Amino acid sequence: MSSTSPQPNDGFIPFKTKASKKPHRRLEKAQADRAIPALKTGSIPNLKTLDPDSIKQLLSGPRVTVYCDGKIARSAAPKRALIAAIPRANAFFTVNPLAPAIHFAGVDRETGSEILRALERDLGRGEHSVAxxxxxxFTHGVLLYQAALALGLTASADPVRRYLYATVSKRLLEYTELDTALLRIGPEDGVFGHIANVLAHRRYKKMIPDPEDFAVYLDGWSVLKERMAGIDRVNSAVRKERRKEFFRRQGKGEKAGEKKAQKTVVVGRRC
Structure with a gap:
């Protein structure tokens, strides 16, 4: 079948439309006006490749307002530092280089302000990363973790993630702590999965002091309830298979093993 469309040269032909030209014109104008010094297409400042003095210079230059959850978290944040250190800001200002403000949805205002202060502190020291x-x-940790992920600071979120894992494993969370975690952390996140695993284990081991209240609480969080039910099914199947394997090694049949298990339960009831 013949085609009148241009054939690719070396596998690719760039087509420029009005939509694709607009961001480039904005970028060129911003560079000409020195609104975003050191910002070039394909050459965004990378903290890992800059020397300490160059990192410190990122704090100079134009300032922008940062909003978190619709509230001002920083009224005069260094634009170049945001571009270099925060992936979400990098992506936003590449497309909107003249924007006087940036909005981060899903980031608690106080927590966002804390992270921005930490960013300016670390870059002021010439650090190559933001701590x-x-x-x-635990609640503060959840807010920090969610904010870091929303900003694109995945590597910086690792220490907080480990803290959340350790806390969940160490003790039973309060309902208010659970509320914050379930509201702020998505079910696809590993922290959510760890919470569900630990709670399912504690419930099976009868380590939850108020099982009836906990059951009522789960009715209000269907996603957690379903995840825990799925974990229970998997663990039950694993325990059953291990029991079968044990009796196979003992030279006894599966039915004998089941009868012995039933007998053990009956004796336990009599006690």
Whole structure:
């Protein structure tokens, strides 16, 4: 079949439309006006490749307002530092180089302000990465973790993630702590999965002091309830298979093993 469309040269032909030209014109104008010094297409400042003095210079230049959850978190944040250190800001200002403000949805205002102060502190020292503030509590840790992910600071979120994992494993969370975690952390996240696993284990081992209240609580969080039910099914199948394997090694049949298990339950009831 013949075609009148241009054939690709070396596998690719760039087509420029009005939509694709607009961001480039904005970028060129911003560079000409020195609104975004050191920002060039394909050459965004990378903290890992800059020397300490160059990193410190990122704090100079134009300022922008940062909004978190619709509220001002920083009224005069260094634009170049945001572009270099925060992936979401990098992507936004590449497309909107003249924007006087940036909005981060899903980031608590106080927590966002803390992270921005930490960013300016670390870049002022010439650091090649941004260290999140230390989590003061489990709830604070959840807010820090969610904010870091929303900003694209995945590597910086690792210490907070480990703290959340350790806290969930160490003790039973309060309902208010659970509420914050379930509201702020998506079910696809590993922290959510760890919470569901630990709670399912504690429930099976009868380590939850108020099982009836907990059952009522789960009715209000269907996603957590379903995840825990799925974990229970998997663990039940694993325990059953291990029991079968044990009796196979003992030279006894599966039915004998089941009868012995039933007998053990009956004796336990009599006690």
């Amino acid at each position: 999140l503030p230390f989590a003061k509590s």
